[in-house]
Amino acid sequence: MNSVYQLPIGPGRSHWNAKGVAGDLIGGWQVSGILAARTGLPVNITVTRKASDMRDGNNRNQRPDLVPGVPIYPQNQTIDNWFNPAAFAVPAKGTWGNLGRNVARGPGYWEVDGALEKKTPIGAKADVKFRVEAFNLTNRPIFANPAANISAASRFGRITNVLNPGAVGTGTPRRVQLMLRAEF
Numbered sequence: 001m002n003s004v005y006q007l008p009i010g011p012g013r014s015h016w017n018a019k020g021v022a023g024d025l026i027g028g029w030q031v032s033g034i035l036a037a038r039t040g041l042p043v044n045i046t047v048t049r050k051a052s053d054m055r056d057g058n059n060r061n062q063r064p065d066l067v068p069g070v071p072i073y074p075q076n077q078t079i080d081n082w083f084n085p086a087a088f089a090v091p092a093k094g095t096w097g098n099l100g101r102n103v104a105r106g107p108g109y110w111e112v113d114g115a116l117e118k119k120t121p122i123g124a125k126a127d128v129k130f131r132v133e134a135f136n137l138t139n140r141p142i143f144a145n146p147a148a149n150i151s152a153a154s155r156f157g158r159i160t161n162v163l164n165p166g167a168v169g170t171g172t173p174r175r176v177q178l179m180l181r182a183e184f
């Protein structure tokens with residue numbers, strides 16, 4: 001969702017309707033923002049087994065059994081405890097697990113970007129534009145999916161990464177940039 005709003009101040013506006021240089025200085029302000037949000041991505045919970053545990057020898061991407069009556073998410077969910085390990089069990093030798101594919105969800109996210117812009121006329125045919133932009137204004141981390149293999153008990157259900165560890169794009173730490181541009 002995005003929005004752009006011209007502040008109602010300056011020449012031709014409802015507040016501080018000054019003219020001349022004073023009007024040029026107080027008018028021409030605009031704020032804008034973007035809200036990006038989504039639910040968590042699907043997580044395929046798996047178990048590592050020996051090839052000899054299955055009749056066909058396939059031990060890749062095996063899914064565990066879901067323990068009846070036990071919720072897959074813990075009561076006090078944190079990034080160190082995203083899934084409830086008690087909800088999953090290694091299937092009996094020679095059987096497939098009963099857990100469906102992608103039945104769990106990782107963390108969702110929301111991120112707010114904003115900008116404040118001032119446009120000042122210089123003469124009749126030129127403008128100077130000053131802009132301040134803030135990305136990830138609330139500085140919230142956007143976490144990646146948790147470890148999803150129940151055989152790695154010390155890591156299972158733990159979130160150890162952010163979605164984007166880079167310097168640009170969704171999920172990066174807060175960034176503020178300034179812009180000054182002459183338009184003619």
